[in-house]
Amino acid sequence: MFSSSDIDATLSSAAGRSEHETPDFVVVDVETSCSSVSSICQVGIVGFKDGVELFEYETLVNPLDRFSPFNIRIHGITGDHVVDAPTFADIHAIVDGHLGGRVTVAHSFFDKGALGAACRIHDRPAIETRWLDSVRVAKRAWPDLPSHRLNALTKYLGIRHRHHDALSDARAAGLVVVRASEHTGIDLAGWLAPTRMPGGSAPKPAPAGPLKGERVAILGAARDGALARHLAAAGARVVASVGTTTTMLVVSQDQPFGRFFTAHADYRKAEEMRRGGAAINILTEDEIRHRLAPLPAS
Template sequence: MNLDLPLNEYTYVAFDTETSGAYPVGYDVVEFGAVKWHKGQEVGRLQFLLKPREMMTEFIIGIHGITNEMVVDAPTMAEKIREVHEFFKGAIVMAHHAPFDLGFIAAEFEKAILPLPTEPALCTSLLSRKWIHGVENHKLQTLVKHLNLDGGQAHRAYDDAKSCLFVAQACFEKMGAEMTLSQAIKSQGKSLWWKDYSLLALNDTRFSNLKTAIYSKKDIDMIYSGGSKKGETRRITPIGIVRNPDGDYLQAFCHQEKVAKRYYLNRIGEVEVVY
């Protein structure tokens, strides 16, 4: 893909996910929203609720307001993922805190045996830090207020996706008409590609065991080459796997320390599922 055309030459899909928890593999998307934009026009949109594998907690419901009753008759992501894949085709995707959303959707694409898109992604959180100044923070709702945007209902997928698009447009305006996509990617400080969120790429037996344990809700005994108990076997309950530009990690509950913590994948040694 040619990344050196002016920004207005591309088709963009701004999208957002609301989820049943914070970590891919262990949790599910419960609402997906997206808006497609080309040369100043909205040319498509998607929005739907999705039924997760398990009931959501009151804490999670309090974040996005999507209740278990609202999704009880909703389709599963497996039923909608091909529609999402087709909607993304050929577009530059963008999301606010894009690594979070990319991680969940990439996992769903791979479960459905769909190829990951080859186009790069933009993160409006990162872009706004470079191009939008004079705000107390760069949360999406703070930027919506600062830019006097109609943000709709916060933490609902389609409204947040459209807000993300508007924030991107505000950044593009500050960049200037001659800015290319490659320059915009450089300005956000990190290159974000779908392939970097692949779980299938973690094809080592250790990581296969981690995924198996998460899906089957089993504990694991793991040797970890970090922390105060370096090199010792520890029993944990794995919660989710996060591919992250700053270091891929496993989120898990440590039985010894009685706390949830992250374990970086490059420090994980032998892994055994406890049956």
């Protein structure tokens, strides 16, 4: 376990370093032990300045929760690995010292939700930071890529990466932002600025098709994107979020199944509706594209 002196030493080191070299942004990634979004079992943080890595921090965490076989298959961390690891309560001050008051990048907002949930579960103050989603950055920089998952991006960009290791994931997401800025000329302030993309409304549904009559919400992709156009071409009406008349929720391939979207409000609403007897289907993008395979690709 971390002692208070360990935490003070880590924070003193971070403070001494940042006194003269404040990072432009920090990147955080967490791994979880089970479907509970608060069950953080590893944290990785990397600071970047002028496009170069400034510092790194990584630790295993005892989530005080179960380890599911599904999550173990993803990251390889088991209960035996964290027996002597600090709890999130133990490291909260360190994480807050790195993220608090800064711009924090995460690849999707799963990590934001996990940290917020862990703060609540462990009765620690919320971490006040300004969040930037590197998935959205990548979609703006390389809109034509078939996938903006982190492992797909690192392969495309030639970034060395060990997927589902928190430190490697954090470093990779930071490099995605760096490469995106180099590629587009957009600086950090530009990525953080609100954007109004042209054609933001949902595509008009085709008058006929296998999805005619379906009202489809999409989790993890834009209403005017390729997936929405594909669904609309099949006759579906793409809606902004899950409501009482929604008949289908499609999860974008950019959202890892079982990791992020089960904590999303639209997913929880869809599950609640199903339990109440509503006829709403929850499908992955791959499943719906397979079902619509005869249609020409968008």
